[in-house]
Amino acid sequence: MSTLKLADVVPTTQGPEVTGLSLDSFRMQMRRDPNAPKPFKIGFQNFYVRAELVRWAKGRKAASIARCTK
Structure with missing residues (x-):
């Protein structure tokens, strides 16, 4: 894994x-979904990798649309 930058x-x-x-809703979905990205800690603050959050949100939205169009 490459070194993460603050922008990442x-x-x-x-x-x-x-x-x-x-x-x-964010807190509930993160607790409920086993495939949700896991945070990592720097000092006392938890962080997420931005790309993983965006990928997870797009997947959830696509699944929601697929369920609604059946």
């Missing part, structure tokens, strides 16, 4: 903005 990571507080979910 997102603090937990900005996770909902990246995924397009509300804060409560």
Whole structure:
């Protein structure tokens, strides 16, 4: 794994903005989904890799659309 830059990571507080979910929905989905990206800790703050969050959000949206169009 290559070294991450600050632009590549997102603090937990900005996770909902990246995924397009509300804060409560983001927290619930992250706890509920076993395939959700796992945070890592730097000091006292949890961070997510931005690319993993975006990929996860796109997959959830595509699955939701597929369920609705059946």
